[in-house]
Amino acid sequence: xxxxxxxxxxxxxxxxxxxxxxxxVKGVEIRKPEQLETVASLIIPxxxxxxxxxxxxYHNLFPALREFVKMGKPVWGTCAGLIFLANKxxxxxxxxxxxxxxxxxxxxxxxxxxxxxxxxAELAVPELASKEGGxxxxxxxxxxxxAILDVGPEVQVLADYLVPINEENTxxxxxxxxxxxxxxxxxxxxxxxxxxxTRWHSYFLKMAxxxxxxxxxxxxxxxxx
Ligand code: GLN
Numbered sequence: 001x002x003x004x005x006x007x008x009x010x011x012x013x014x015x016x017x018x019x020x021x022x023x024x025v026k027g028v029e030i031r032k033p034e035q036l037e038t039v040a041s042l043i044i045p046x047x048x049x050x051x052x053x054x055x056x057x058y059h060n061l062f063p064a065l066r067e068f069v070k071m072g073k074p075v076w077g078t079c080a081g082l083i084f085l086a087n088k089x090x091x092x093x094x095x096x097x098x099x100x101x102x103x104x105x106x107x108x109x110x111x112x113x114x115x116x117x118x119x120x121a122e123l124a125v126p127e128l129a130s131k132e133g134g135x136x137x138x139x140x141x142x143x144x145x146x147a148i149l150d151v152g153p154e155v156q157v158l159a160d161y162l163v164p165i166n167e168e169n170t171x172x173x174x175x176x177x178x179x180x181x182x183x184x185x186x187x188x189x190x191x192x193x194x195x196x197x198t199r200w201h202s203y204f205l206k207m208a209x210x211x212x213x214x215x216x217x218x219x220x221x222x223x224x225x
Contacts, residue, residue, distance in 0.1 A: 004208070005030040005039030007065075009055040011047020011080055015193040019201045033064035041074035041208040044081030044100075046143065046191050049089075049109070052080055053097035062098060069102040072184045074208035082187040083107050083146050090149070103185050104152030111147035111176065111189075112163070118143045123159045123178065123190075128199045138197065140178065140190030147176035147189055155182045184211040 004020055006013045008029035017027035028039050036042070042065075044052075056062055069075055069085070077085040087101045091109040112119070122137050129136035138159070151157065159179035165172040178189040186207060192200035 002040035002208070003028050003038060004205070005036060005042040007042065007044045007052075007056075007061075007081070009047075009059070009061075010052050011045040012078070012191060012193050013043075013045045015191075016043050016045050016078075016201075019193050019198050023198055023201055023205065025205060032059060033061055036064050036068050041204070042068060042076075043204070044075065044077040044084050045193065046079030046081060049080035049083040050092075050097045052084065053099075057098060062100065065100045066102070069100060069185065072211065074184045074186070074204070074211045075102075076186040076188075076204045077103075078188050078191055078193060079143065079145055082148075082189055083109055085185055085187050086148075089146075091146070103180070103182055103187055104155055105177075105180060105187075106149045107146045107189075108149050109146050110144050112142060112145055115144050118145070121161060123161060125159045125179065127158050127181075128203060138192070138199065139195060140188075140192075141194045142178075142190045143194075145178075145189045147178060148180060148187075149176065151177060151180060152182075155180050159188075181207070 004027050006016045006027045008031055020027040083089050084100050085103040086105050086107040088106040089109055119142050121140050123140045125136050125138045128138055157177050157180055160175050161178045162173040162175055165174055180187050186204055
């Protein structure tokens with residue numbers, strides 16, 4: 001099995017590496033641009049996206065990360081990682097932070113409110129249902145989570161969540177998107193790495209095998225020109 005990189009600047013990278021280990025896969029900590037050349041796919045963990053962006057800038061990682069995405073290599077962003085992958089982020093109080101981009105969506109940072117508004121919710125995720133008819137419900141951990149407000153035509157919505165519009169919960173709800181896939185890119189607003197359920201990691205590994213092969217055959221094709 002090809003090595004999976006985990007961006008290890010800040011946030012829940014250890015938890016992703018532990019989840020991969022439970023599936024028998026080695027996760028490699030990535031802190032420098034040249035380390036990206038040693039891995040076939042990449043996970044960008046949750047954490048704090050402004051801090052992560054500052055550290056990525058300090059280590060000159062943005063050009064290599066953007067190249068990795070452009071080459072069609074599989075990348076999964078969880079929470080702050082989703083923000084990193086989005087083409088556009090809204091909801092920050094001042095300024096913003098540099099993004100890798102590539103995922104055709106607008107993400108709203110801290111959509112559900114501050115840290116004390118963190119929550120867990122059961123999500124219906126048809127893509128996680130097993131062939132044997134196993135459960136498709138996944139319990140998502142949302143920590144100061146973002147939500148995806150709109151997506152481009154190439155983006156497949158994997159899960160959404162109905163948010164009560166006001167605190168009294170009068171019955172009105174608004175639907176937001178919390179998990180998407182766009183070819184080689186996967187993004188979740190919640191934290192599968194903080195649960196014992198490894199189905200999202202398995203999904204990413206399967207997706208990485210499929211899209212990773214496409215990426216390397218297109219590199220060979222480009223090289224053959
Ligand atoms: N709210 C954080 C941010 O904007 C993301 C939170 C998380 O990754 N749990 O970066």
